[in-house]
Amino acid sequence: MRVNFDDVTVRLGGRDVVQRASLAVEPGTVVGLVGPNGSGKSSLLRTLYRAVRPTHGTVRLDGQDVQQLTGRRAARAVAVMLQDPPTDFDLSVEETVLLGRVPHHAAFGRDTSTDLDVVADAMRRTGTTELADRMVATLSGGQRQRVMLARALAQESPVLVLDEPSNHLDISHQHELMTTVRSLGRTVLAALHDLNLAVRYCDQVVVLDGGRLVAAGPPARVLTPELIRTTFDVDVRVHGDTDAPVFAFSRLTTAADAAVPTHEPLPESSVPG
Numbered sequence: 001m002r003v004n005f006d007d008v009t010v011r012l013g014g015r016d017v018v019q020r021a022s023l024a025v026e027p028g029t030v031v032g033l034v035g036p037n038g039s040g041k042s043s044l045l046r047t048l049y050r051a052v053r054p055t056h057g058t059v060r061l062d063g064q065d066v067q068q069l070t071g072r073r074a075a076r077a078v079a080v081m082l083q084d085p086p087t088d089f090d091l092s093v094e095e096t097v098l099l100g101r102v103p104h105h106a107a108f109g110r111d112t113s114t115d116l117d118v119v120a121d122a123m124r125r126t127g128t129t130e131l132a133d134r135m136v137a138t139l140s141g142g143q144r145q146r147v148m149l150a151r152a153l154a155q156e157s158p159v160l161v162l163d164e165p166s167n168h169l170d171i172s173h174q175h176e177l178m179t180t181v182r183s184l185g186r187t188v189l190a191a192l193h194d195l196n197l198a199v200r201y202c203d204q205v206v207v208l209d210g211g212r213l214v215a216a217g218p219p220a221r222v223l224t225p226e227l228i229r230t231t232f233d234v235d236v237r238v239h240g241d242t243d244a245p246v247f248a249f250s251r252l253t254t255a256a257d258a259a260v261p262t263h264e265p266l267p268e269s270s271v272p273g
């Protein structure tokens with residue numbers, strides 16, 4: 001399913017937190033949204049799953065304005081895995097993943113064998129099968145995040161939105177998540193803080209800064225040291241190949257840093273004569 005943001009502005013708290021963003025996402029591609037805290041990544045994504053209505057502009061799924069869809073059609077089209085999954089779920093892991101099937105049910109419909117198969121597959125892909133009977137509230141942050149991915153996968157929507165999906169995951173599970181996401185063949189939009197994950201697993205990256213979309217394209221072409229420096233205020237060294245760079249970051253050295261002496265000079269009187 002193709003996703004288009006056409007000239008989207010989102011105004012919240014009296015400020016344009018997304019300003020005139022336009023972006024075309026091809027079906028089946030994985031797109032990473034990167035940018036500093038507060039740059040508008042989540043706000044832009046929220047317009048896609050209708051948690052926020054654009055103040056200006058249109059978001060389209062295969063040409064259709066998402067605001068015109070029924071709730072059920074929207075839920076069948078777009079699944080969401082949020083940054084901080086809720087902790088107050090009074091449900092088991094399996095029951096939670098089954099919630100992903102709700103948009104496929106008729107009113108008061110019962111779980112079918114297809115639902116159970118899809119849920120079992122989603123739990124297998126996310127390594128949550130062993131947790132099936134655990135209550136979600138008792139899980140660690142990373143386990144809970146994997147359950148929320150399983151629920152989103154079980155929704156079988158052509159579009160998947162991941163808002164900082166790896167913030168609780170250990171390194172191995174971060175790579176597993178991105179490999180899983182890539183293997184789905186769905187259209188994926190993911191807000192990511194880890195530029196190394198973005199460059200390795202995304203087909204395209206989109207850079208937001210201060211609510212503006214400042215660059216978009218193939219990751220290795222877009223994420224230049226210069227862009228990283230100006231957007232994120234860090235120094236970066238690039239290792240690896242031009243096509244598959246690996247970034248090492250360090251704090252940007254400013255003129256103010258250089259002016260601060262690292263050691264107090266010894267007073268004259270204490271210098272041995």
Ligand SMILES: Nc1ncnc2c1ncn2[C@@H]1O[C@H](COP(=O)(O)OP(=O)(O)OP(=O)(O)O)[C@@H](O)[C@H]1O
Nearest residue numbers: 012013017035036037038039040041042043044191
């Ligand atoms: N409901 C709201 N009311 C007022 N301002 C909001 C609201 N939601 C978000 N904002 C502001 O909009 C700006 C963009 O926030 P957003 O969450 O989209 O950024 P982000 O790039 O996802 O940030 P992060 O990397 O920290 O998750 C921020 O300045 C935020 O404080």
